[in-house]
Each structure stands twice: as structure tokens, then as C-alpha cells.
Amino acid sequence: MEQVFKTKRTRNGWIIIVGLIVLIIFLNVCLGKSWAFSALGGIIVPVLMFYSQSKTIYIVKDNGVLEIKPGWGNRICVDGIRKVSYNPHAMGMQKVKIEHAQGFVMINPDKPLEFVEALRKIDPNLSVEGFEQIKNN
Numbered sequence: 001m002e003q004v005f006k007t008k009r010t011r012n013g014w015i016i017i018v019g020l021i022v023l024i025i026f027l028n029v030c031l032g033k034s035w036a037f038s039a040l041g042g043i044i045v046p047v048l049m050f051y052s053q054s055k056t057i058y059i060v061k062d063n064g065v066l067e068i069k070p071g072w073g074n075r076i077c078v079d080g081i082r083k084v085s086y087n088p089h090a091m092g093m094q095k096v097k098i099e100h101a102q103g104f105v106m107i108n109p110d111k112p113l114e115f116v117e118a119l120r121k122i123d124p125n126l127s128v129e130g131f132e133q134i135k136n137n
Contacts, residue, residue: 003118005058005109008095018047058109060118066098068107078105081123084116086130 022043028036055071066078080101087095094106096115109115113134120126 002062003060003114005060005111005115005118007054007056007058008108008110008112009054018050022047056107058107058115060115060122062122064122066100066119068105076105078102081119081126083127083129084119084131085128086112086116086133088130088133 022040025036025040025043029040052071052073057069059067059069061067064079064081066081068076068078070076078098078100081098082101083097083099085097085099087097090097090106094108096107096109096112098105098107113131116128116131120128
């Protein structure tokens, strides 16, 4: 049976800070400040990318394929998974690296231990690194 995992949620503090920045820039656009329109245009794309990434789900299929469905856009199917590693100090949101036949992909499932166990049920010989750091925290 396939298992579905959501993306780990970000801390609410970051959402509030970004929201306030967008609000300040938007208010300056309404007041006619020339710099604010450029700033608003420059921040919209990262906010939309962040939103899409935060709504991503990961589906571990019975046949060993990992399907990644972003908030919008095309889904990605990852086949031939060779290694899964966890790095809590990785920059950005993605902490789990999936190495596969075509390269690698970085993800951040909300339950990384359950995620790696779902992959190990399909392939018991899967190489796994770094997940013991989660158990110790």
C-alpha cells in the first residue's frame, strides 16, 4: 500500500516575517513609491515558490517509485533509489537527500523516520545515513 507524507511545516515566525515584508512593500506600492513596485515584483516569485514547496506531498509507491507532487506544477517520479541520507544542518528546508539512478533530489518530509522506513519496506538493502541523529534529538 502506498504511503503519503507531507512536507515538514516551517516555523510560524518566518511566515509572519515574510507576510509583514510583503504587506509593507504592498502599502508602499499603494502610496506610489517607485521602488516598492520593483520590490513587490521581486518578492512575489520567492513567496510563490515557498508556498508551492510547503504544499508538496511525497508518495512512496509499492513498486519503489517516489512520487513528488508540488503545490502546483508537474509531479516528479523518482525511480531507482540507491541511498537516503539525512542532514539536519543542510541549508534551506530540505534535509533529506534521495540519491537515485538519474541523480539526486532534496526533500523535507514531515516524518523522516517513517518516510525512510516506508522506503526500507520496499528495499531492505537501501543505504541509509544520518537518521540516527533524529532519534537522539
